[in-house]
Each structure stands twice: as structure tokens, then as C-alpha cells.
Amino acid sequence: MDTPRTNESNCWACHASLAASPLLCPHCGKVQPSAGINYFQAFAAVTGGQPLLTLDLAALEREFHRLSRKLHPDRFARASEGEQAWSLAATALLNDAYRALKDPVQRTEYLLELKGQGVGEQNAGRNKSADRQPPADLLEEVFELNMQLEELRMNQKMGEDDPALTADLTRAQAHFDGLLAQVDSDLASQAALWDSGDDTARAAALKSMASLLDRRRYLRNLVRDVKDALATPAL
Amino acid sequence: MAYSDKVIDHYNNPRNVGALDKSSETVGTGLVGAPECGDVMRLQIRVNPETQVIEEAKFKTFGCGSAIASSSLATEWVKGKTVSEALEIKNTDIVRELALPPVKIHCSVLAEDAIRAAIGDWKKKNGVEETATVAAH
Incomplete structure (x- = not known):
């Protein structure tokens, strides 16, 4: 794994620039070490190596298939040990990168992680929760919905059916689905600001996206719980 | 990840689950949520207007075992304390x-936030200065 490289952005074998294709030399086709390459850079042909949130998904898929073929470990069965290991590592990175980048939410989460604003339970407590508190009206709705869900589950356990409650929950599900769609559309607007804005706009977009993703996680869990509860037939 | 015996105890036998009359002058309500995991926690206190002692505390939490245990413990701890004593409770405790x-x-942070929010609500209703809760953050 320690074959010397001239520098971060040149092919170890032919010294051609790797700016447009960090995993695979565009000149001599040699596989490159992938340490330190992020997902956006792995798809430099689509992203220009920049952390862009608006991506051409068809181009992303084409590049994924192209690189997957070229980097496949089977092609390096007779290559040096170093190249075999690099092709394995590059393939693994490529798979992770594709999975994350093809989904707009995961793509945004990855960007926030890169920028040190990671979200999710693992990062909880790093920021004091007070600055990340969801708005009070949303909390009220969330709490109320959870109460109704609990009542529904209780009824189901007792083998009772309360049509009014089911109707309430069906309405709530539609309402929260709508809120979720709104969050997704807000995320798309912020993504556009991130891609095209100046430094100030980008910093603001990053912050909004972090809180939108928090809100999204909240809503997504709720919608899932309501769906599950409504799908469970009374015993 | 295994829960400690104390978490399991509070989870299986949560103390003080329920609700107090939100509209009462002597009741403070704190509703907080953890966006990271989707938990939501409501903690309510009934304060004696003469002594400022928290005479009753109730909670209702939707979330994981640790969130339920944290809020259950929080209600046990605030009961019998004065409002300013209750503000001394830290999530690290x-x-x-x-x-x-x-x-x-973060579940414990949420419980601390819920105590502060409930006390903040009670103070607002009763026109008590809120400097203590603001300074703490």
C-alpha cells in the first residue's frame, strides 16, 4: 500500500493529473489509492470534485457503472499486491459513495458530516439540544399524535375498534405527509443556495439544512409509526 | 447495548406518569423534543405558591428506554425541592x-431541558424573573 505517489492529485504511475478522476488515472488507467478521497471527489466526473447537492442522477449512475467495471478487483487479479488492495478499497468507496450520493437526503447528511455539522443520534449531545429544539407548535402536534397512537394501540390490544380515532389518525397521517413534502421542498431550495451562493449564503444554507434534516427525521418517524399502527388489524 | 438495572427499573415501573392541569396557575408544563431520535417528553410540576416547593410532578415521554427512565427519575428528584433547588439538577447527575x-x-439533556422548561413556564405564569434558566444555557 506504500507505493510512493508524487502528490495527492497525480497518478503514481504516469504522473498525469487526477483532478477529474481520483480513483482511476484517466491517462494510463491505473487504479489509485483512495485514502482521503471523499464521496464527491470519487465522482469527480459528475461533481467536478466539488461538494455539490444538485446532481445529475443519470450521469451519476452511468459513472458508477463505468467506474465499477474499471475498478473491479477481478481485473486486478494479476496486478501487484498494492493495486489489488487499492482496487478493493476503491470499489468499496465507490459503492458507499454511490449509495450516499444518489439519495438527496443522504447526500445532504454526508455534506453536513464533511462540514462538521453531522446529524443523527451518534452526534447528539455534541451540540447542546437547546439550540436544536424543534418549534413549539410542531412539538405540540407530535405529542398529541403520539397520544392518539397510544390510544389506538391500546384499543387494538383490547380488540376494540374506534372509527373516529382511526379517522383522526388517517387525517394526521396526511397532514404529516404534507409537512414532510414541505421539508423536502425546503431542502431542495437550500441545496440550490448551497450550490450557487456566496460564502455567507452557503453557511446559512448549511445551518438551515441541518435543522431541516432534524425536522425531517422527526416527521419521518411519526409517519412511519402512524402507518404501522393503522396497518395493524385489531386482534 | 445493555441498559443498566436502574434504567430497566424506571422503564418497567415508571414513576409519576400522567398529566397535571395545564391551565392551572400553579402548574408549569415543559414540552421538549430530541430531533436526533424523535423523542418527545412532557414534564409538569405543581408548585406551592407560598413555599415555591414542587409538590407534585408528572411526566409523559414517547421515546426510548433511557428517555423514559431519565424523565421518570427527573420527576422523582424535583418532588419536594424548591424551584431554585430543582434548577440545580444537571443532566450529568x-x-x-x-x-x-x-x-x-442526550436523553438526560432532554430531561434537564424539560425541568427547565416546566419551571420556565411556571415562572412566566406567575411573573417570576427568569434569569436563572437563561444563564444556564
Whole structure:
């Protein structure tokens, strides 16, 4: 794994620039070490190596298939040990990168992680929760919905059916689905600001996206719980 | 990840689950949520207007075992304390008592936030200065 490289952005074998294709030399086709390459850079042909949130998904898929073929470990069965290991590592990175980048939410989460604003339970407590508190009206709705869900589950356990409650929950599900769609559309607007804005706009977009993703996680869990509860037939 | 015995005890036998009359002058209500995991926690206190002692505390939490245990413990701890004593409760005390692992520390933060929010609500209703809660963050 320690074959010397001239520098971060040149092919170890032919010294051609790797700016447009960090995993695979565009000149001599040699596989490159992938340490330190992020997902956006792995798809430099689509992203220009920049952390862009608006991506051409068809181009992303084409590049994924192209690189997957070229980097496949089977092609390096007779290559040096170093190249075999690099092709394995590059393939693994490529798979992770594709999975994350093809989904707009995961793509945004990855960007926030890169920028040190990671979200999710693992990062909880790093920021004091007070600055990340969801708005009070949303909390009220969330709490109320959870109460109704609990009542529904209780009824189901007792083998009772309360049509009014089911109707309430069906309405709530539609309402929260709508809120979720709104969050997704807000995320798309912020993504556009991130891609095209100046430094100030980008910093603001990053912050909004972090809180939108928090809100999204909240809503997504709720919608899932309501769906599950409504799908469970009374015993 | 295994829960500690204390978490399991509070989870299986939560103390003080329920609700107090939100509209009462002597009741403070704190509703907080953890966007990271989707938990939501409501903690209510009934304060004696003469002594400022918290005479009753109730909670209702939708969330994981640690969140339920943290809020259950919080209601036990605030009961019998004065409002200003209750503000001294830190999330780290809850972490220690329940032996919460690092990934569950935010549950204790949530419980501390809920205590502060409930006291803040009571103070607002009763026109008490709110400097203490603001300074703490």
C-alpha cells in the first residue's frame, strides 16, 4: 500500500493529473489509492470534485457503472499486491459513495458530516439540544399524535375498534405527509443556495439544512409509526 | 447495548406518569423534543405558591428506554425541592445515577431541558424573573 505517489492529485504511475478522476488515472488507467478521497471527489466526473447537492442522477449512475467495471478487483487479479488492495478499497468507496450520493437526503447528511455539522443520534449531545429544539407548535402536534397512537394501540390490544380515532389518525397521517413534502421542498431550495451562493449564503444554507434534516427525521418517524399502527388489524 | 438495572427499573415501573392541569396557575408544563431520535417528553410540576416547593410532578415521554427512565427519575428528584433547588439538577447527575452510555447522554439533556422548561413556564405564569434558566444555557 506504500507505493510512493508524487502528490495527492497525480497518478503514481504516469504522473498525469487526477483532478477529474481520483480513483482511476484517466491517462494510463491505473487504479489509485483512495485514502482521503471523499464521496464527491470519487465522482469527480459528475461533481467536478466539488461538494455539490444538485446532481445529475443519470450521469451519476452511468459513472458508477463505468467506474465499477474499471475498478473491479477481478481485473486486478494479476496486478501487484498494492493495486489489488487499492482496487478493493476503491470499489468499496465507490459503492458507499454511490449509495450516499444518489439519495438527496443522504447526500445532504454526508455534506453536513464533511462540514462538521453531522446529524443523527451518534452526534447528539455534541451540540447542546437547546439550540436544536424543534418549534413549539410542531412539538405540540407530535405529542398529541403520539397520544392518539397510544390510544389506538391500546384499543387494538383490547380488540376494540374506534372509527373516529382511526379517522383522526388517517387525517394526521396526511397532514404529516404534507409537512414532510414541505421539508423536502425546503431542502431542495437550500441545496440550490448551497450550490450557487456566496460564502455567507452557503453557511446559512448549511445551518438551515441541518435543522431541516432534524425536522425531517422527526416527521419521518411519526409517519412511519402512524402507518404501522393503522396497518395493524385489531386482534 | 445493555441498559443498566436502574434504567430497566424506571422503564418497567415508571414513576409519576400522567398529566397535571395545564391551565392551572400553579402548574408549569415543559414540552421538549430530541430531533436526533424523535423523542418527545412532557414534564409538569405543581408548585406551592407560598413555599415555591414542587409538590407534585408528572411526566409523559414517547421515546426510548433511557428517555423514559431519565424523565421518570427527573420527576422523582424535583418532588419536594424548591424551584431554585430543582434548577440545580444537571443532566450529568442523571447520567451518573442511571449509568447512561455516551450515545444516550442526550436523553438526560432532554430531561434537564424539560425541568427547565416546566419551571420556565411556571415562572412566566406567575411573573417570576427568569434569569436563572437563561444563564444556564
